Amino acid sequence: MKFKGHHIISMTSFSRDMIDSILETAERMEPIALGKQRSGLLTGKILAVLFFEPSTRTRMSFETAMYRLGGDVLNLGSVDASSIAKGETLADTIRVVDGYADAIVLRHPKEGAAQLAAEFSTIPILNAGDGAGHHPTQTLLDLYTIKRESRLEGLKIALAGDLKYGRTVHSLCYALSLYGAEITLISPRELRMPEEIISDLEKRGAKVTETDTIEDAINEVDVIYMTRIQKERFPDPAEYEKVANRLKITPELLTDARPELRIMHPLPRVNEIDTGVDETQHACYFKQAFYGVPVRMALLALVLGAIEI
Amino acid sequence: MNEEQELRVKRIENGTVIDHINAGQALNVLKILGIPDSSQGVVSVLLNSPGKFGIKDVVKIENRELNVREVDKIALIAPNATINIIRNFNVSQKKKVHIPTFVEGVVRCVNPNCISNSNEPVTSKFDVSVEESLRLRCTYCGRSISEDIAKHLL
Ligand SMILES: [Zn+2]
Numbered sequence: 001m002k003f004k005g006h007h008i009i010s011m012t013s014f015s016r017d018m019i020d021s022i023l024e025t026a027e028r029m030e031p032i033a034l035g036k037q038r039s040g041l042l043t044g045k046i047l048a049v050l051f052f053e054p055s056t057r058t059r060m061s062f063e064t065a066m067y068r069l070g071g072d073v074l075n076l077g078s079v080d081a082s083s084i085a086k087g088e089t090l091a092d093t094i095r096v097v098d099g100y101a102d103a104i105v106l107r108h109p110k111e112g113a114a115q116l117a118a119e120f121s122t123i124p125i126l127n128a129g130d131g132a133g134h135h136p137t138q139t140l141l142d143l144y145t146i147k148r149e150s151r152l153e154g155l156k157i158a159l160a161g162d163l164k165y166g167r168t169v170h171s172l173c174y175a176l177s178l179y180g181a182e183i184t185l186i187s188p189r190e191l192r193m194p195e196e197i198i199s200d201l202e203k204r205g206a207k208v209t210e211t212d213t214i215e216d217a218i219n220e221v222d223v224i225y226m227t228r229i230q231k232e233r234f235p236d237p238a239e240y241e242k243v244a245n246r247l248k249i250t251p252e253l254l255t256d257a258r259p260e261l262r263i264m265h266p267l268p269r270v271n272e273i274d275t276g277v278d279e280t281q282h283a284c285y286f287k288q289a290f291y292g293v294p295v296r297m298a299l300l301a302l303v304l305g306a307i308e309i
Numbered sequence: 310m311n312e313e314q315e316l317r318v319k320r321i322e323n324g325t326v327i328d329h330i331n332a333g334q335a336l337n338v339l340k341i342l343g344i345p346d347s348s349q350g351v352v353s354v355l356l357n358s359p360g361k362f363g364i365k366d367v368v369k370i371e372n373r374e375l376n377v378r379e380v381d382k383i384a385l386i387a388p389n390a391t392i393n394i395i396r397n398f399n400v401s402q403k404k405k406v407h408i409p410t411f412v413e414g415v416v417r418c419v420n421p422n423c424i425s426n427s428n429e430p431v432t433s434k435f436d437v438s439v440e441e442s443l444r445l446r447c448t449y450c451g452r453s454i455s456e457d458i459a460k461h462l463l
Binding site: 110 | 422424429430447448449450451452
């Protein structure tokens, strides 16, 4: 499998073999990500970080990944202070930065921006989120977390929250369907997973059920993946409060939970997970954030050709 | 076309007859061809004409043949259309439109937040699939168009 020079744009182009190779590589990176082992794998390589909208955690996790492998990071800086504010096209920015770096991480508010960037770039583009579009490194780190903290094979997972607009949840489900997961969808009526996605998942071998309370599923699953519900989705604030309270994990809810249950969340959380849950053995979300580092290390090493698998 | 219908619309000496257009789509076909602006010859339009498979529209254009891009666009809104090239009152060539698997610069993406709708130096690109119905999927943002395709033609 050759990853050298490849763009990482969307999960839809990833086969199960490709995902497995990336996750295995990430596992080898873990001691370096933890600072227990030093590496000069990407010495002399430069990663350009182009964030056209703020996403501090994703940016920091890419930067950490690059530094941990001995590489350097070139930051675009604030968009207001740069030529982009003067109306330069993304295509031009990419063609310029192409000459400065060995790979580009791009975060952009418009959907399809990473695909466009790839058309104008001779160096690998890593999509760190384009509008409501793809965010493949998030999906890969979610899968990695599940692999490390639970199991990918024969997984029973519940996803709760905004399942209608959350595209990262959609691509996570698609990826999990490659592993034959049993998926329980928990959401308010207004924010249900789109029908066509459910039918796609079933066609791809996943078992899907829908319910509207966490209590129904929490003792049955290996993993529960919580997502944030945005207040703006509800015209009536009272309606939001009702929903927000129903889809919340508290220590009380976990009284009868199996010890193996893992709780994930892409963070930041608002109040979907009570802070009382943080100290329980189930809490997995801060580890999940850390796992972004070895996964991004693996991707960088692969697309820059420092590792071949 | 049978004799009686032939009488309704005059036969043309040279030009193109687009037959088997889905009923209701003839005016969109004219729009695709830039008619009347781009055509000097007589253009005849037959609406709701009875055909072998129900009603259909027919468009006849004098002294004009179509280019590939025009045929691609017609295929998207009238997948059953046939293009007949008329020379000297005879059908010199008859072919079915062929639905392309990929179209570029033909349709505008419906997603206002799609990068292809900004001032970037790219044209829109869509993958075309035919299952129960025709579906165009934007290469950039992934959004699909399956209804009223004519409305989104560039
Ligand atoms: Zn689009």
